[in-house]
Amino acid sequence: MEPFTVNIPESVIADLKNRIQNTRWPEEPEGSGWNYGTNETYLKELTSYWVNDYDWKMHEQQLNQHPQYTTRIDGILIHFQYIRGKGPNPKPLILTHGWPDSYYRFHKLIPLLTEGEQSFDLVIPSIPGFGFSDKTAVSSAKVADLWKKLMTEVLGYEKFCAAGGDIGMGVVKSLISKYPDVMEAVHLTDVGYPTGQEDPATMSEDEKQFAQFVQHWWYSEGAYAMVQSTKPQSLAYGLNDSPIGLAGWIISFINAGSPPELIETAFGGRDEMLTNIMIYWVTQTIGSSVRMYKEDAAALWSGTYVHQKSNVPAGVLVFPREAQFPKEWAERFVNVTSFKKMNEGGHFAALELPHIFADELRAFFYSVK
Template sequence: MEPFTVNIPEAVITDLKNRLQNARWPGEPENSGWNYGTNETYLKKLVHYWINDYDWRMHEQQLNQHPQYITLIDGILIHFQYVRGKGPNPKPLILTHGWPDSYYRFHKIIPLLTEGEQSFDLVIPSLPGFGFSDKTAVSSERVADLWKKLMTEVLGYEKFCAAGGDIGMGVVKALTSKYPEVLEAVHLTDVGYPTGQEDPATMSEAEQEFAQFVQRWWYSEGAYAMVQSTKPQSLAYGLNDSPIGLAGWIISFTNAGAPPEMIETAFGGKDELLTNIMIYWVTQTIGSSARMYKEDAAALWSGAQVHQKSNVPAGVLVFPREAQFPKEWAERFVNVTSFKKMNEGGHFAALELPHIFADELRSFFYSVT
């Protein structure tokens, strides 16, 4: 473990502003709204704010307010925040983000989970290929191997808790399958989606309705996953070269079921949205992060990615702007000991509703371990 500090050269920030100011805008169909993807009128206003009002150095200082480190595991450099709980016997908890977010997803809940009698030692890594970790894309199962070594060998915990959603969900599921002996409990905000390989005869009516919903969603909203699972390199050239292209691609998928007017609220705010985009930009990891989709797709279709259900206690939260899967679908993959449907919130609940999300994590982990 070596201490790490985010310190982006000023030349990178100057170059960014020059690119933003000299952008070539593509134009959009009249009255198209968000039906064709990220709305150009909205994006122009956001870019104006980005150039004139957004303060990277202030947010960089915020990123550095909690201890963070880098460590080499199996030849891959892993960046992670490590914040010790202040309670009498804090529980070790590793939080795993997804795409198109970053370890920044959890910054609002750090003080909420490290204070008080029921606190946690928080470990918040950047996935390989994301943020300040190495630009090496690996499958979710491979990440689980790295996380197990990070928690047990690098940090010295015999057992720990794990939570995640999106890609983080796949990592947590792989942990429960491969390393149940080191896990006290896990927490998920989704559990995966039907792939077409399931036998409908084994699915309940609610599960079949969920599968039909996912199929419709895939055809209307799943373009990003298809591209990143098949041709991520072709996409990477444009997104790595154009900050507006990068922002347009990420923003197209950050509302996660919210109406367009909630695009910023769903991600915690305008500055949070831009800080997350900045992490991709200054580290040049949009290409490697997208490649993880291809790694996971290859593992899935080759049969290498097989998550056997274990007895590790699992809590599941379903937010209303997420795909509404039934409890029996979750029970196919994990040992569900708590299943709750929430009244508000979406994909990035740790940013949108930090107090509610933190309370749910604390309540679950301290009730089962």
């Protein structure tokens, strides 16, 4: 373990602003709003704030508030935050982010989960290919291998808890499938989606309705996943070269789960959204991050990894601006011991509703005997 500090040269920030100011805007159909993707009027207004008001150095200091390290596992450099809980017997908990977010997804949870009698030793890594880890794209199953070694061999825990959603969901499911003996419990905000290979005779009516919703969602919002699973390199050239292209692509996905008026709130705020985009920009990891979709798709298509359900206790939260899967769908994949549908929130609940999310994590993990 080597201590790590975020320290981006000023020349990188100056280059960013120069690229933004020299953007060639494509124009958009009159009155199109958000129907064609990220709205240009909104993006121009956000860009003005990004160049003139957003303070990266202030947010860089915030990123450095908590201890962070790098370590090399299986030849891959892993960046992670490691914050010890202050309670009498904190539980080790690894939190795994998704795309298009980063380890920054969980920054608001740190003070909430490391204080009090029921606290946690928090481990918040950057998935390989994201943020300050190596720019090496690997499958979710391989990330699980790395996380198991990080928690047991590098940090020395015999058993630990894990939570995640989005790509993090795949990592967590791989952990309990491959390493159930070291997993105390897991927490998820999604469990996977119908692929069309399910036997309708085995599905409840609620599951069939869920499958129909997902099919419609993929046709209307799923283009990003198809591109990233098949032609990630073609996409990477533009996103790695243009900050406006990068922001437009990321914001388009954030908007997929939220109405336009909630797009910043859904990600915790305007500065939080820009800081997340900045992490991709300053590390030049957008290309390697989208390649992870290709790695997971290749593992699925080749049949080299099939998830096995285990007996590890699992808590599941379903937020209203997420796909509303029923409990019986979750029970196909994990040993559901807690299932709750929430009244508010969306895909990035750890940023949008940190206090509620932290309370749910604490209540679940400390209920597991």
